[in-house]
Amino acid sequence: MTSISSDVVRLFWAVLVGMALFAASVCAAEPRIVDGVEVREAIIKRLAAAGEAAAPSLLPQKQFYLCDAPLIVEPTFGGWRSVNVICPSPAKWQIAVRSQVKGAQIFNPVPNVAADLRAVFLTRPLRRGDRIQPGDVEMRPIETLSTGSIYASIDQVMGRLMDQSLTPQIALMPRHLAREWSVEEDDILALRIVRGGIEILSTGVALETGQFGDRIRVENARSGKVLLGKVTGEKKVEIIAKGRE
Template sequence: MNAQPTLFRHAAKTTRSRFAIFACLALLSASALAEQMPTLSHPDQLIDETRKFLEQATTDYLRRSDIAGRHEIEVNRLDPRLRLASCDKPLTFKLESPAQPIGRVTVRVSCEGSSPWSLFVPGQVRLFRDVIIAARPLKRDSTLSAADVYLAERDVSLLTQGYLTSLDQVLGNKLTRPVQLDQALAPTLLQLAEVVRKGDQVVITARSGGINVRMPGEAMSDGAPGTQIRVKNLRSGRIVKARVAGPGQVEVAM
């Protein structure tokens, strides 16, 4: 009468033993599989490392170029489903475009380890500087005064035509095109204002080595500093070409 319970106990013990064996085999198989499969890199890790690279690259560029200003870095999010094998060597980073880390940028992130891969990570570096801004709408040919402009912070990565950072670069110069209120002034919008007008009495200076000869003249056209105009020598009556040196001053080569 006790044989049947004993048989059941034996069968249960055998089942538990087999289950334990199967569990151990499953754990061993999973462990072996884990050793064969590479660890995956999460996209957020790549974004963090790319941001660190851009921060260092931007700081170095501003220091080399002696550019004052503050900057902000944004790295675009990657597809969260992206899975890359972890790299058994330090990742390498290279700025693909543009040549300098300002504006929209693309960074090539590469693994050169046993499971190599490369990934292009887009981002943006904003550089804020104080630049010259129009204080009011201004017409073409306006000669700029201190009342016409002011300094204000702008993201210069958006100023594709260039920008100016000093009042000395604009005061007394003339606009080549109209500008709007709060528009940043680009170098292409300016030209030197004429300091000599047609009909002005000027002093002509002829230089040769250490010898300077001066004579009275009359400007035959308008001229800005550094430009060449036609001038009449009032002593000889001859028309010569002279370089405008400043208000009422022109120079000729002997």
């Protein structure tokens, strides 16, 4: 009986020691000096998740501070043009880095639909000059921290020519496609005006040429007033504000 009890005690302590060693190995991450390569990769990965292509300029051999946790990348000044790269442990520190993203800004979707915000992404890499065919694109969720010029429908890009090579990790945007006018000067347009939560549909005349996402001046056919609108589709414009008559 005494021998069995001793064996049980030894087994109990062995289990405890093993559990303690395992916990210590899990909790203790290997500390390292963060360098330019790691910072650059963290920025590119974070912005890709937000639908942006980043090209931060950092010297690979540049060394920063000690860190034993994954780096955190956050936008600054309301957009992705520059970011804060943060290490939370062992002593919290952060650095500001220009992410080299043109026109980055926070996209504010319609309230209560943020969870349903989706954009057009490629399903495979395409090269400049390739024409988008069925199966080349798909709809995917996108973070609210992204540019406002994203495509919300596959119909908006089908058959368009690529103006630059692109991977499936980046949301498709007007700058990626060859210029194709959605509105020509003097076109008869379908106007959408939203005021105080009320939607008004009207007709107008284009005073300028524009493609998807462009802001152009239009003339309201009913009132004759000159308005500023955003091109939202083929001969479709959503009014933003009154322009100069």
